[in-house]
Amino acid sequence: MEQVVGSPKGWIDGDESAKEMLARVLTARPFLLLPPLHRVPLRVGNVVELVGPSPSSKTHVLIQAAVSCVLPKEWNGVHYGGSDHLVVFLDLDCRFDILRFSEMLKHRIIGESIGSMKIDSEKMDFDLWNNDKKRRPAYDEELYVLCMRRFLYARCYDSFEFLATLKTLHYRIQKEEEAHGTSVHMLMIDSIGAFHWIDRASTFMPVGGNNRKSHSLQTVSETVVQEIRKLLVLHPMLVIATKATILGDIYAMNDAKWNLRKPDTSNCRSGRITSQQLPYREYMPSIWQTFVTHRILLRASDDHLPVSNDQNHSLYFSEWLLPSLSFIDKFIVKEVFCFGTCRLASSLFHEVRRDLWCSLASHFLIFPIMPGLW
Amino acid sequence: MAPLKALEQEYPIINSSFQNFCASRGIFSVEDLLLHDLYVLVAFAEQESDAERLKQGITQVLSIIDGQHQPWLNGMELLEDAHRNKHVLSSGCEGIDFLLQGGLRKGQLTELVGASSSGKTQLCLLAASNVAKEHMGSVVYLDTGNSFSPQRITHFICRHSDPAIDQAKHRILQKVMNSILCHSVFDIFTMFDVLNLLELNLRSQMQRGDCQVQLLIIDSVSSLITPILGGSGSQGRALMVSAGFLLKKLAHEHNLAVLVTNHTVGGEGGICKPALGESWKSIPHVRLLLSRDRGGSGVYSVSVLKHPSMAPGKASRFMIDD
Numbered sequence: 001m002e003q004v005v006g007s008p009k010g011w012i013d014g015d016e017s018a019k020e021m022l023a024r025v026l027t028a029r030p031f032l033l034l035p036p037l038h039r040v041p042l043r044v045g046n047v048v049e050l051v052g053p054s055p056s057s058k059t060h061v062l063i064q065a066a067v068s069c070v071l072p073k074e075w076n077g078v079h080y081g082g083s084d085h086l087v088v089f090l091d092l093d094c095r096f097d098i099l100r101f102s103e104m105l106k107h108r109i110i111g112e113s114i115g116s117m118k119i120d121s122e123k124m125d126f127d128l129w130n131n132d133k134k135r136r137p138a139y140d141e142e143l144y145v146l147c148m149r150r151f152l153y154a155r156c157y158d159s160f161e162f163l164a165t166l167k168t169l170h171y172r173i174q175k176e177e178e179a180h181g182t183s184v185h186m187l188m189i190d191s192i193g194a195f196h197w198i199d200r201a202s203t204f205m206p207v208g209g210n211n212r213k214s215h216s217l218q219t220v221s222e223t224v225v226q227e228i229r230k231l232l233v234l235h236p237m238l239v240i241a242t243k244a245t246i247l248g249d250i251y252a253m254n255d256a257k258w259n260l261r262k263p264d265t266s267n268c269r270s271g272r273i274t275s276q277q278l279p280y281r282e283y284m285p286s287i288w289q290t291f292v293t294h295r296i297l298l299r300a301s302d303d304h305l306p307v308s309n310d311q312n313h314s315l316y317f318s319e320w321l322l323p324s325l326s327f328i329d330k331f332i333v334k335e336v337f338c339f340g341t342c343r344l345a346s347s348l349f350h351e352v353r354r355d356l357w358c359s360l361a362s363h364f365l366i367f368p369i370m371p372g373l374w
Numbered sequence: 375m376a377p378l379k380a381l382e383q384e385y386p387i388i389n390s391s392f393q394n395f396c397a398s399r400g401i402f403s404v405e406d407l408l409l410h411d412l413y414v415l416v417a418f419a420e421q422e423s424d425a426e427r428l429k430q431g432i433t434q435v436l437s438i439i440d441g442q443h444q445p446w447l448n449g450m451e452l453l454e455d456a457h458r459n460k461h462v463l464s465s466g467c468e469g470i471d472f473l474l475q476g477g478l479r480k481g482q483l484t485e486l487v488g489a490s491s492s493g494k495t496q497l498c499l500l501a502a503s504n505v506a507k508e509h510m511g512s513v514v515y516l517d518t519g520n521s522f523s524p525q526r527i528t529h530f531i532c533r534h535s536d537p538a539i540d541q542a543k544h545r546i547l548q549k550v551m552n553s554i555l556c557h558s559v560f561d562i563f564t565m566f567d568v569l570n571l572l573e574l575n576l577r578s579q580m581q582r583g584d585c586q587v588q589l590l591i592i593d594s595v596s597s598l599i600t601p602i603l604g605g606s607g608s609q610g611r612a613l614m615v616s617a618g619f620l621l622k623k624l625a626h627e628h629n630l631a632v633l634v635t636n637h638t639v640g641g642e643g644g645i646c647k648p649a650l651g652e653s654w655k656s657i658p659h660v661r662l663l664l665s666r667d668r669g670g671s672g673v674y675s676v677s678v679l680k681h682p683s684m685a686p687g688k689a690s691r692f693m694i695d696d
Contacts, residue, residue, distance in 0.1 A: 053652070053655070054652070054656040055655075055680045055686065097659075097682035098453050098456050102449070102453055103683070147449070148448065148450045148453060149448045149450050150449070151448060151449035152446060152447075153448065154443065154446050154447070156444065157444070157622075160408060160442065161444060163408040164439045164440070167412065167436070167439055168443070171440075172446060191656065194656075197612045197614075198615055198616055201609045211399070212402060212406060213400060215409065219409050223408070223410075244656045245652065246652045246653045246656070247652070314685045314687070333685065
């Protein structure tokens with residue numbers, strides 16, 4: 001009798017409770033990212049590649065994603081909508097500007113606090129001129145410091161340093177996760193092709209033994225992919241790498257047919273670019289190309305939007321190459337003036353099918369920033 | 375690329391049995407180890423007789439590897455370093471200072487692009503004289519075309535000062551001239567030599583407070599790189615990228631502002647574009663395009679091609695000789 005009762009009960013009991021299942025699924029939930037990363041749901045374990053000539057706001061997109069990741073969902077009653085996790089940033093280009101990251105973080109924090117206080121921005125302008133301190137929104141210094149500390153940065157001056165960093169990254173992440181109490185959710189690499197020429201020219205002939213691996217582009221790329229794969233098993237995270245299109249001009253000079261492959265805005269307007277006509281020349285080894293799960297092409301537009309007195313807007317195009325989507329997003333990176341100094345803020349308006357303009361929800365309010373706030 | 379043998383003295387755990395084990399797997403130096411999978415190596419070590427010692431050896435080498443990359447910093451530490459060390463040096467020219475929100479920033483590589491006689495060398499000389507005078511630092515000037523002119527430096531120093539006190543002016547001039555170290559380099563290998571020597575010197579005198587090198591000028595870097603860039607071979611580009619990384623390393627580690635000049639070449643449609651190609655584009659932090667206005671009025675225009683925190687296209691005008 002017990003046996004008969006035992007097995008159906010066991011079958012009804014199931015493998016895991018709803019709470020356990022929710023806990024499991026929530027850790028792998030898709031990221032809520034901003035344009036141009038918002039078109040396809042991205043999860044931990046995905047490898048996204050942002051391709052584009054220099055400059056095309058690739059680093060800007062990275063910084064914005066990092067800011068969203070380090071902010072908490074809610075803090076002191078204000079809703080920030082961030083992921084509340086750590087970000088690891090490997091700077092291979094060695095051009096990262098922390099001041100820009102800091103300004104964007106501050107802008108986002110203040111924007112949210114203002115949004116939550118529902119202060120009319122016009123009224124605030126007026127009060128600025130009167131220097132009315134009472135109207136100044138509470139700027140949460142503690143939150144700012146907390147978020148800045150969640151941003152982990154290392155730079156690499158050559159492939160050896162890059163490999164050394166990757167090999168010891170597991171232990172570093174463990175240490176930092178313990179210290180902060182939250183896990184790493186994003187690994188950013190800027191940019192993955194930085195050492196391409198140096199590795200390609202490295203004709204090191206191995207001395208002493210046939211099974212000695214030589215330091216070449218192929219072996220370095222294989223090791224990089226292998227290390228990141230191992231890391232993703234132990235620490236599931238989203239990998240975002242930028243890649244500059246550095247082979248654009250060799251072929252343009254020599255061969256007329258390559259001219260057809262150059263990024264041409266008139267082509268873009270007519271629709272998608274199929275995988276046969278990649279608008280740039282791929283130079284990363286195939287092991288990296290197959291490792292990448294998502295790819296976005298970013299491009300600067302040649303014309304700038306009509307410039308008002310003191311603001312300058314740059315227009316960029318983004319197009320998803322993998323998975324291939326049939327439309328192109330346009331986004332603007334706006335500068336926000338701060339009474340004599342100017343900062344780049346992350347105001348993104350995206351255009352769907354080139355007809356509609358819609359602004360993102362409360363995240364991006366543009367307003368004059370008060371002096372003396374920082 | 376030191377072999378593992380060389381580490382034996384300092385780390386006795388890396389003894390000959392460990393080295394033999396590594397040699398059997400094709401690993402002769404620490405750099406070789408970077409290209410191998412350490413977990414696989416540990417699995418092979420398990421099968422050996424002295425598995426424990428081998429695994430300890432692997433752990434030791436891993437900690438050596440940990441010391442071979444740049445240190446990890448978090449956002450606050452980076453910000454502190456930026457505020458404390460990475461100040462802005464005024465270039466001596468108000469138009470440029472206004473455009474760059476203060477001037478040349480330490481830790482960044484600024485590139486001046488322009489056709490010939492568009493004011494690049496004049497700006498370099500002006501920046502050198504200004505940094506030597508106002509910021510009391512020394513300047514390293516790498517001159518590739520014999521265009522360094524002490525007379526111009528004297529002119530820049532003396533034009534704003536009070537003509538009454540000759541004695542003080544003479545002293546200031548002496549100090550400025552002593553602070554500007556000019557090297558003539560005519561090929562890229564000499565440039566590497568000079569820069570590596572500079573790096574050694576800077577590393578050994580980290581503690582010296584006064585008269586530190588604050589500005590490094592290379593006029594012009596394109597004349598050093600263009601002869602080696604050519605065809606589809608990667609050697610030239612590899613040298614160019616290595617030079618770029620060396621300059622950025624010097625800028626960041628030793629808090630220098632680096633200023634380089636580049637010329638222009640014809641692009642499609644007859645528009646001038648900066649030389650050195652696509653690979654160079656991602657190396658400088660800031661790229662400025664200089665041009666001289668027609669009419670010989672001595673007015674120059676400068677516009678931003680790339681800046682870490684500014685939209686491209688912003689422009690301004692200035693005069694060097696007022």
